[in-house]
Amino acid sequence: ATHEETLGFQTEVKQLLNLMIHSLYSNREIFLRELISNAADACDKLRYQALDNDALYEGDSELRVEIEHDSEAGTVTLRDNGIGMNREDVIANLGTIAKSGTAEFLKQLSGEQQKDARLIGQFGVGFYSGFIVADEITVRTRKAGDAADAGVEWRSKGEGEFVVAEIEREKHGTEIILHLKEDAREFADDYRLQSLVRKYSDHIEVPVKMPRTEKATDDDGNEVDGSEVTTWETVNEATALWVRPKSEVSEDEYKAFYKHVAHDFSDPLTWSHNKVEGNLEYTSLLYVPGRAPFDLYERDGARGVKLYVQRVFIMDDAEQFLPLYLRFIKGVLDTRDLSLNVSRELLQQDPKVEKIKSALTKRALDMLKKLAKDKEAYQTFWNTFGSVLKEGPAEDYANRDKISGLLRFSSTHTDSATQDQSLADYVERMKEGQDKIYYIVADGFNATKNSPHLEIFRKKGIEVLLLHDRIDEWLMSHLTEFDGKKFADVAKGDLDLGDVEDEDEKKAQEETAKSKEDLVKRVKEALGEEVQEVKITHRLTDSPACVVLPEHEMGFQMRRIMEAAGQ
Numbered sequence: 058a059t060h061e062e063t064l065g066f067q068t069e070v071k072q073l074l075n076l077m078i079h080s081l082y083s084n085r086e087i088f089l090r091e092l093i094s095n096a097a098d099a100c101d102k103l104r105y106q107a108l109d110n111d112a113l114y115e116g117d118s119e120l121r122v123e124i125e126h127d128s129e130a131g132t133v134t135l136r137d138n139g140i141g142m143n144r145e146d147v148i149a150n151l152g153t154i155a156k157s158g159t160a161e162f163l164k165q166l167s168g169e170q171q172k173d174a175r176l177i178g179q180f181g182v183g184f185y186s187g188f189i190v191a192d193e194i195t196v197r198t199r200k201a202g203d204a205a206d207a208g209v210e211w212r213s214k215g216e217g218e219f220v221v222a223e224i225e226r227e228k229h230g231t232e233i234i235l236h237l238k239e240d241a242r243e244f245a246d247d248y249r250l251q252s253l254v255r256k257y258s259d260h261i262e263v264p265v266k267m268p269r270t271e272k273a274t275d276d277d278g279n280e281v282d283g284s285e286v287t288t289w290e291t292v293n294e295a296t297a298l299w300v301r302p303k304s305e306v307s308e309d310e311y312k313a314f315y316k317h318v319a320h321d322f323s324d325p326l327t328w329s330h331n332k333v334e335g336n337l338e339y340t341s342l343l344y345v346p347g348r349a350p351f352d353l354y355e356r357d358g359a360r361g362v363k364l365y366v367q368r369v370f371i372m373d374d375a376e377q378f379l380p381l382y383l384r385f386i387k388g389v390l391d392t393r394d395l396s397l398n399v400s401r402e403l404l405q406q407d408p409k410v411e412k413i414k415s416a417l418t419k420r421a422l423d424m425l426k427k428l429a430k431d432k433e434a435y436q437t438f439w440n441t442f443g444s445v446l447k448e449g450p451a452e453d454y455a456n457r458d459k460i461s462g463l464l465r466f467s468s469t470h471t472d473s474a475t476q477d478q479s480l481a482d483y484v485e486r487m488k489e490g491q492d493k494i495y496y497i498v499a500d501g502f503n504a505t506k507n508s509p510h511l512e513i514f515r516k517k518g519i520e521v522l523l524l525h526d527r528i529d530e531w532l533m534s535h536l537t538e539f540d541g542k543k544f545a546d547v548a549k550g551d552l553d554l555g556d557v558e559d560e561d562e563k564k565a566q567e568e569t570a571k572s573k574e575d576l577v578k579r580v581k582e583a584l585g586e587e588v589q590e591v592k593i594t595h596r597l598t599d600s601p602a603c604v605v606l607p608e609h610e611m612g613f614q615m616r617r618i619m620e621a622a623g624q
């Protein structure tokens with residue numbers, strides 16, 4: 058090796074290595090999944106680039122991953138004939154973490170093993186996970202299409218720095234040698250490696266091969282002294298999972314595939330696998346995760362599906378196929394309707410993309426509807442992603458009704474902060490003569506629950522939805538009715554309880570209003586410009602007075618948001 062250079066890891070990498078080695082200890086076998094996953098990605102990338110330029114295969118178009126070990130030396134080696142890396146790639150990919158939100162992510166780590174392990178897996182720090190089992194890693198690689206002398210060697214002990222050097226490398230692709238720690242030597246074992254490959258990488262389309270060495274035999278089947286032959290056997294299933302018929306894929310396989318696609322350690326809540334033929338032709342496999350990603354509320358957070366065109370991987374995070382309010386959905390889309398050289402820019406202009414998006418949106422909403430039948434699972438979903446789904450009615454007018462059916466709220470029916478009541482539940486419990494769905498919006502659950510506006514409703518036993526999420530006022534400004542019933546904010550405008558009030562009551566109210574005209578006048582004078590109007594009200598039973606907004610006025614919460622935004 059020539060031109061050796063020692064470089065320091067980016068600070069974040071150092072922090073991460075430190076944390077990872079400790080927090081992932083009990084999960085350390087995942088290093089293999091991560092490295093195979095990278096090798097498979099590298100094969101996908103080469104296949105994609107070779108579509109325009111066959112020469113990149115350099116005569117070796119049988120893409121594969123090979124795993125070897127040497128139990129005496131205590132090493133495990135992974136090799137792929139994928140895209141490979143040049144010097145710049147190596148320094149950028151294996152020396153830094155390029156992902157946005159890294160600092161934010163590191164802040165979230167708690168030092169609690171279990172929790173951090175899950176976070177780290179999801180963050181996808183794949184390559185560095187090698188250092189959980191290795192005290193030294195050597196990478197030898199060459200980018201497909203580059204000259205043989207443009208190979209690069211990278212090595213590091215995973216402490217503060219790494220070395221890069223120029224090498225000759227005849228084959229393109231990447232080889233990673235893990236020098237196992239004393240206590241991780243168990244991984245340099247045929248059986249162990251094979252079962253891990255099956256466990257984690259069955260669904261990967263690229264074959265993962267391991268060598269089998271046998272004594273050579275002659276034509277008559279007799280052993281030839283001292284000579285051995287090595288055959289490479291494919292260990293994994295090696296067909297893309299979504300291409301297989303549903304009936305032939307087990308739950309465990311679906312779950313393992315989810316973990317690969319979503320960079321998640323935990324199981325998904327549910328999934329939906331569909332093959333569509335006809336006008337549009339695509340296969341989709343969509344998952345609802347069980348946990349929120351760390352960047353769910355970040356503008357540039359990763360979202361979207363993994364896009365394939367006729368089984369050829371095109372891109373990760375293709376966000377054009379799902380609306381923003383379904384950004385938590387993970388999965389794969391494979392279609393014949395797009396061309397293989399489609400790019401992010403082209404996706405934005407292709408009318409077929411819009412059609413697929415609308416189909417996938419329906420699939421996702423149907424999947425949630427099905428999930429809702431399992432109350433416990435749906436509650437987990439709602440607690441995790443409910444406030445994202447609440448963006449739906451504003452973003453997706455056409456599916457407003459479907460989305461409304463999926464919403465869950467707190468309500469005076471349970472008086473609990475848990476949002477677990479559907480609008481259908483509410484409608485079913487409506488009083489005779491009641492024609493509206495009543496709600497109140499305030500900052501925080503207690504503020505809604507203890508609002509004086511509720512007094513009359515509680516007295517009459519009329520249910521009111523208690524909306525206390527930041528987004529609720531925005532949501533309600535885009536919902537007008539559900540199941541033919543209009544929504545009414547109990548803190549706005551004149552209180553009209555419809556036919557729930559009887560005639561006698563109305564009369565009594567009118568009489569009170571008349572007899573208190575003087576009082577009203579005095580209060581009005583005292584408050585002067587501060588208020589628009591002072592009225593006698595029947596909404597209160599215990600409190601003497603409350604502030605009410607005109608019907609079409611912006612609500613308190615919205616005002617506060619606008620003020621905070623400097624409006």
Ligand code: ADP
Pocket residue numbers: 091095096099137139140141142150151181182183184185231
């Ligand atoms: P991620 O896979 O999420 O991007 P990793 O830490 O696993 O993160 O890998 C970092 C980057 O290193 C990859 O995005 C890829 O560019 C590069 N890389 C890792 N392994 C390989 C490989 N076997 N062949 C080519 N590039 C690789």
Ligand code: MG
Pocket residue numbers: 091094095181182183184
């Ligand atoms: Mg990776």
